[in-house]
Amino acid sequence: MATARPILLVVACALVDADRRVLIAQRPEGKSLAGLWEFPGGKLEPGESPEDALIRELEEELGVSTRTACLAPLTFASHAYEGFHLLMPLYVCRKWEGFPQPREHAALKWVRPQALRDYPMPPADLPLIAPLCDLL
Numbered sequence: 001m002a003t004a005r006p007i008l009l010v011v012a013c014a015l016v017d018a019d020r021r022v023l024i025a026q027r028p029e030g031k032s033l034a035g036l037w038e039f040p041g042g043k044l045e046p047g048e049s050p051e052d053a054l055i056r057e058l059e060e061e062l063g064v065s066t067r068t069a070c071l072a073p074l075t076f077a078s079h080a081y082e083g084f085h086l087l088m089p090l091y092v093c094r095k096w097e098g099f100p101q102p103r104e105h106a107a108l109k110w111v112r113p114q115a116l117r118d119y120p121m122p123p124a125d126l127p128l129i130a131p132l133c134d135l136l
Protein backbone atom coordinates (compact mmCIF):
# COMPACT_ATOMS: atom_id res chain seq x y z
CA MET A 1 0.00 0.00 0.00
CA ALA A 2 1.33 3.45 -0.86
CA THR A 3 2.33 5.65 2.08
CA ALA A 4 1.13 9.22 2.33
CA ARG A 5 4.33 10.27 4.05
CA PRO A 6 7.10 11.82 1.97
CA ILE A 7 10.57 10.36 2.44
CA LEU A 8 12.96 12.74 4.20
CA LEU A 9 16.63 11.99 3.60
CA VAL A 10 18.88 13.08 6.48
CA VAL A 11 22.55 12.14 6.81
CA ALA A 12 24.10 11.57 10.23
CA CYS A 13 27.53 10.78 11.59
CA ALA A 14 29.01 9.05 14.61
CA LEU A 15 32.33 10.74 15.31
CA VAL A 16 34.45 8.15 17.14
CA ASP A 17 37.46 9.20 19.22
CA ALA A 18 40.62 7.28 20.12
CA ASP A 19 38.88 5.84 23.24
CA ARG A 20 36.06 4.46 21.05
CA ARG A 21 33.62 6.98 22.42
CA VAL A 22 30.88 8.42 20.22
CA LEU A 23 29.87 12.08 20.01
CA ILE A 24 26.19 12.81 20.56
CA ALA A 25 24.54 16.22 20.44
CA GLN A 26 21.49 17.48 22.31
CA ARG A 27 18.76 19.07 20.20
CA PRO A 28 18.06 22.62 21.36
CA GLU A 29 14.85 24.14 22.68
CA GLY A 30 12.47 25.33 20.00
CA LYS A 31 13.22 22.49 17.55
CA SER A 32 11.30 19.28 17.09
CA LEU A 33 12.53 16.51 19.42
CA ALA A 34 14.10 19.17 21.69
CA GLY A 35 16.27 17.81 24.48
CA LEU A 36 16.88 14.46 22.78
CA TRP A 37 20.42 13.34 21.93
CA GLU A 38 21.17 12.75 18.26
CA PHE A 39 24.04 12.17 15.89
CA PRO A 40 25.25 15.34 14.18
CA GLY A 41 24.00 15.77 10.62
CA GLY A 42 21.04 17.11 8.72
CA LYS A 43 19.10 17.38 5.50
CA LEU A 44 20.66 17.47 2.06
CA GLU A 45 20.60 20.70 0.12
CA PRO A 46 19.62 20.53 -3.56
CA GLY A 47 22.39 19.02 -5.66
CA GLU A 48 24.44 17.81 -2.69
CA SER A 49 25.74 14.28 -2.33
CA PRO A 50 25.14 12.68 1.08
CA GLU A 51 28.84 12.92 1.90
CA ASP A 52 29.05 16.59 0.88
CA ALA A 53 26.00 17.33 3.01
CA LEU A 54 27.55 15.61 6.01
CA ILE A 55 30.86 17.40 5.60
CA ARG A 56 28.97 20.72 5.47
CA GLU A 57 26.81 19.87 8.49
CA LEU A 58 29.81 18.80 10.59
CA GLU A 59 31.45 22.13 9.84
CA GLU A 60 28.30 24.16 10.55
CA GLU A 61 27.21 22.26 13.65
CA LEU A 62 30.53 21.35 15.26
CA GLY A 63 33.22 23.39 13.53
CA VAL A 64 35.13 20.28 12.48
CA SER A 65 36.33 19.48 8.99
CA THR A 66 36.63 16.08 7.40
CA ARG A 67 36.50 14.57 3.94
CA THR A 68 34.64 11.89 2.02
CA ALA A 69 37.43 9.31 2.41
CA CYS A 70 37.01 9.57 6.22
CA LEU A 71 33.27 8.80 6.14
CA ALA A 72 32.47 5.08 6.39
CA PRO A 73 28.82 4.02 5.95
CA LEU A 74 27.69 1.85 8.87
CA THR A 75 23.91 1.40 8.80
CA PHE A 76 20.73 3.41 8.35
CA ALA A 77 17.56 4.38 10.16
CA SER A 78 14.13 4.06 8.58
CA HIS A 79 11.38 5.46 10.76
CA ALA A 80 7.84 6.74 10.24
CA TYR A 81 7.36 10.10 11.96
CA GLU A 82 4.02 11.90 11.98
CA GLY A 83 4.47 13.94 8.80
CA PHE A 84 7.33 12.19 7.01
CA HIS A 85 9.27 8.96 6.79
CA LEU A 86 12.87 9.47 7.85
CA LEU A 87 15.58 7.66 5.91
CA MET A 88 18.90 8.36 7.59
CA PRO A 89 22.23 6.80 6.61
CA LEU A 90 24.65 6.70 9.54
CA TYR A 91 28.35 7.15 8.78
CA VAL A 92 31.29 6.62 11.11
CA CYS A 93 34.12 9.13 11.11
CA ARG A 94 37.36 8.61 13.04
CA LYS A 95 39.47 11.34 11.46
CA TRP A 96 38.70 15.05 11.43
CA GLU A 97 40.32 18.38 12.15
CA GLY A 98 39.20 20.75 14.88
CA PHE A 99 37.69 20.37 18.34
CA PRO A 100 33.89 19.80 18.26
CA GLN A 101 31.92 22.77 19.60
CA PRO A 102 28.14 22.93 20.16
CA ARG A 103 27.46 25.66 17.57
CA GLU A 104 23.83 24.66 17.00
CA HIS A 105 23.13 22.14 19.76
CA ALA A 106 22.39 22.64 23.46
CA ALA A 107 25.29 20.37 24.44
CA LEU A 108 27.73 17.75 23.19
CA LYS A 109 28.81 14.59 24.95
CA TRP A 110 31.34 11.81 24.27
CA VAL A 111 29.85 8.50 25.40
CA ARG A 112 30.77 4.85 25.24
CA PRO A 113 28.49 3.03 22.79
CA GLN A 114 27.12 0.78 25.55
CA ALA A 115 26.06 3.95 27.44
CA LEU A 116 24.07 5.42 24.54
CA ARG A 117 20.89 3.90 25.96
CA ASP A 118 21.26 6.13 29.02
CA TYR A 119 20.60 9.18 26.83
CA PRO A 120 17.11 9.79 25.45
CA MET A 121 17.35 9.70 21.65
CA PRO A 122 14.81 10.13 18.83
CA PRO A 123 12.94 6.87 18.20
CA ALA A 124 14.57 6.56 14.77
CA ASP A 125 18.00 6.33 16.41
CA LEU A 126 17.40 3.43 18.77
CA PRO A 127 18.09 0.68 16.17
CA LEU A 128 21.43 2.38 15.39
CA ILE A 129 22.89 1.65 18.81
CA ALA A 130 23.43 -2.10 18.37
CA PRO A 131 25.45 -1.77 15.12
CA LEU A 132 27.60 0.88 16.81
CA CYS A 133 28.19 -1.37 19.83
CA ASP A 134 29.10 -4.25 17.49
CA LEU A 135 31.56 -2.07 15.59
CA LEU A 136 33.19 -0.46 18.60
Ligand SMILES: Nc1nc2c([nH]c(=O)n2[C@H]2C[C@H](O)[C@@H](COP(=O)(O)OP(=O)(O)OP(=O)(O)O)O2)c(=O)[nH]1
Binds near residue numbers: 031033125
Ligand atom coordinates in the same frame (compact mmCIF):
# COMPACT_ATOMS: atom_id res chain seq x y z
N1 LIG B 1 20.77 15.11 12.53
C1 LIG B 1 19.98 14.18 13.02
N2 LIG B 1 18.63 14.23 12.78
C2 LIG B 1 17.89 13.25 13.31
C3 LIG B 1 18.45 12.18 14.05
N3 LIG B 1 17.44 11.37 14.44
C4 LIG B 1 16.29 11.87 13.95
O1 LIG B 1 15.17 11.38 14.09
N4 LIG B 1 16.56 13.03 13.26
C5 LIG B 1 15.54 13.84 12.62
C6 LIG B 1 15.24 15.13 13.35
C7 LIG B 1 14.78 16.04 12.23
O2 LIG B 1 13.42 15.79 11.96
C8 LIG B 1 15.64 15.56 11.06
C9 LIG B 1 16.91 16.34 10.91
O3 LIG B 1 16.63 17.58 10.52
P1 LIG B 1 17.71 18.74 10.64
O4 LIG B 1 18.60 18.49 11.78
O5 LIG B 1 18.31 18.96 9.31
O6 LIG B 1 16.83 19.97 10.84
P2 LIG B 1 16.09 20.44 12.12
O7 LIG B 1 16.78 19.95 13.32
O8 LIG B 1 15.90 21.90 11.96
O9 LIG B 1 14.74 19.66 11.95
P3 LIG B 1 13.31 20.23 12.18
O10 LIG B 1 13.35 21.05 13.43
O11 LIG B 1 13.03 21.01 10.93
O12 LIG B 1 12.48 18.98 12.31
O13 LIG B 1 15.96 14.20 11.33
C10 LIG B 1 19.84 12.16 14.28
O14 LIG B 1 20.40 11.26 14.94
N5 LIG B 1 20.55 13.18 13.74
